[in-house]
Amino acid sequence: MLASWKTPRGWRYWSAVNNSDVGKWYTGVAILYLLFGGVLAILMRLQLAFPNNDFLSADKYNQIFTLHGSVMMFLFAIPIFEAFSILFLPQMLGARELPFPRLSAFGFWAFLLGGCFFCGSIFFDAAPQGGWFMYPPLASTYQPGIGAEMWLLGFSFIELAAIAAAVELIIAVLKSRPPGMRINLIPLYAWYVLVAGAMVLFAFPPLIAGSMLLELERAFGWPFFDPAGGGDPLLWQHLFWLFGHPEVYIIFLPSVALVAMIVPTFARTPIVGYSWIVLSAIGTGFLSFGLWVHHMFTTGLPGISLALFSAASQAVAIPTGVQIFCFIATLLVGRVQKSVPMLFVTGGLATFVIGGLTGVMVAVATFDFQAHDTHFVVAHLHSVLIGGALFPFAAGCYYFFPLINGKKLSDRLGTLAFWLMFIGFNVTFLPMHFTGLRGMPRRVYTYSEGLGLDTLNLISTIGAVVLASGFAVLAWDIVRPKKRQPMSPRNPWNAGTLEWVQEMPGQPWGIRSVPEIDSRYPLWDQPDFLRDIDEGRFYLSDAEEGKREMLVSSVIDGQPEYILRVPGPSFLPMLSAIFTGGIFICSTFKLWWWMAASGVVALGFILAWLWTGTAVIPEKERKFIGHGLTMPLYCAGRDSVGWWAMLITMLADITAFAALVFGYFFYWTLRPEFPPASITGPGVLWPGIGLALMAGAWGLTLQARRWNKAERSSAFYGGLAAATLLAVAACWALTQGPIVHRMDPAGHVFSATVWILIIWTALHAIVGVIMQLYCVARRAAGRMTGRYDIDIQNVSLYWHFVAIMTAVTFVVIAILPLLR
């Protein structure tokens, strides 16, 4: 088994896709971005240390605060959750691997490339300046240069990677559990990952859609946010915060998840109120989507809108508080052992509660009118994020480090780091509440003396330096040479959860044999558990065929369903990420031909990756996995993880489409002149023909799936060939509507919206055509048959979504204008 899971050596090491390697890289790079963001913060604090300071110019300061916020949010806070989860989730679930290891690797390379590209902009004086939420017109009309492109395109690329990771993690929680791990027994970390992953699916797409619209406005003058062309800048704020507020909880929930793993270990008792914590995670996940307008309280919305969002903002404090009470109860019930992770946990919870309380204050609209855009908000958000995410992250570093290289971090350095960070944090941010209440606006590069801000700002700067020194100690503890340090004992904290079965140092296979679980804390409750795992007495203890194999199980009860063979090391994910990144980078510089070339190469690599690494037909039907159990080696349709991945990905995709449609309704309802009388298109005829042709392509694809099942090759090839032709014709027909009626997308937002909906639908249909041709090739090459039909099953599922999008586009662009 060791041979099949071996990590490649030398330069080929970078082709590794194993979750333990990719997770390590991911975490390391996220920490580097954290340090980079921290340096930017220190530069800002140095500038603000004294009134009328000229350490930084206004222009540079603008770039730095924009970069600081963006880097911390997009390149640290969200990715670190995914990085930690890639690294540890499989072990918590007793799984060998994540179900799509190459997808994790793709996500990592995309993250590395996109992040470096974005961070590098500051060294060329080309960083964006609009603040991390990029409001137009500040980020459109008033910001020439490529800074905003860096943000819009760079982050769209990274967000795609984040969605890919979320898909992977959701499926891991639902389908990769060991036998017996029913839904009432899964580690709380997994619950949080499930909720945060689902939130990523519905929160990121609106921002991707919004970024696309803003980029089209910047590059081609399509006036989505420009009132002169019928657009509205408030739409951006809606789309951004529809992402932005859930994002806070996407950051916070996985961090609390770390707390939920650490607290029981050091309290020496199972968590108190498991069901209540699940309530908190799911409840927060839902409520967080009802908060976005509280960032827009000062935009002149009706009283009821303010009240509704204020009420939801107060309501979310309930589940947030419930989980904190559960942790406190667990600590009270148990006998708490002092340790560095617990220091960070308690410090973090205290800090978070302070941030939470100021959050309840700014959730009151009338208070927010006063505090909006002042340093009070800066103090609030940093209390929440540093207390709610950064301290738990540091706790996680100290807690989980032995799982990374078998050595513990230093208790002495850890304690020092904690006190420096805790004191530094409070000295920095407590005074900011007062500077804010005294009226100091955020994002202004200096202030006049004698306004009562001088001393408070100086104290904040001193605190920031102390805080940064705490991070430096933490970073040093992580990277310091540990060769002479002895190995940590196995399960050094005497924890009860599954990840601590790992040997020191860990083996690349994750777990020696996949155990049968009958407790939330198997290491505490199941006798001889470690011995049985080590001696291979559980399931799948060998890899006789030299393949990397993992168990796929049912959602509710964790019953084994089949064995998934996951692909091994490959450079294809890296190359795919580089050239996919090329699409975004070239379009930043408006190098359209290079962009297209990069896209074609990326497509080639992705197809090669799919062709060689997915839906491989096994050499036999079933395999014995121990304990009298024999499992299939291949499942298609709803039984396969690939089908679920397609479904979940497409849910995210259709959410982005829904955000575009939301934009249409936003204009349609609030603008009496939408659609304007002067624009007659696109009519009903051409969109109708497009819909009919697309429906034909969809129907034939579904029929082709049946013909494939029945092994009717000629019908299958003929059907899919006809489907591709119909799909291409449908795209042509859809575009004819606006072309025939001479709808200029740069002229009015109605035309622009019609065009964007058509382009979106047509692009999806083109991707669908590539998939159809791929299926034809797979069958022709003998890699897909009636029995082994994962490819066409997944493609059929994809085509359902294309059909839905086309139908909605037809109704929106052709039928709705008739009603006005």
Place this chain on the structure above:
Amino acid sequence: MSMRERHVVSEEHQSLWLLTTSPAIWAGHFAVSYMCAALWCGTDPERATSAIGPPTWGILISGFVALAGIVFTGVAGWRRHSHGNDRPPHDRDTPEDRNRFLGVATALLSGLSALATAFVMLSAALVPLCR
């Protein structure tokens, strides 16, 4: 355990969607309330000072309907939780305990959703509509 009981707690009759039913009802009511009120206030400048209007009544009446749905779901969850003679934490490796856990989590989420829905209704009852 009788055949019928075994049938009730079998995996085929369980779903995670039950957990999300009550929060989804809150979300639906919240979104529709927000959109209708924003549209009503936004489409006619003369309504900009209205303190009360059709959306106020709509939010309140639909709120009661939403609450009824949430209570129904919560009671269904509570019944599952009370199945047999067990008390939390429902942490045994049995279909019954899994069933009870899903029940209690459903009931708790229904409680939170009911509260959040009541908050929405209070907003409509207490705050001037468009001002």
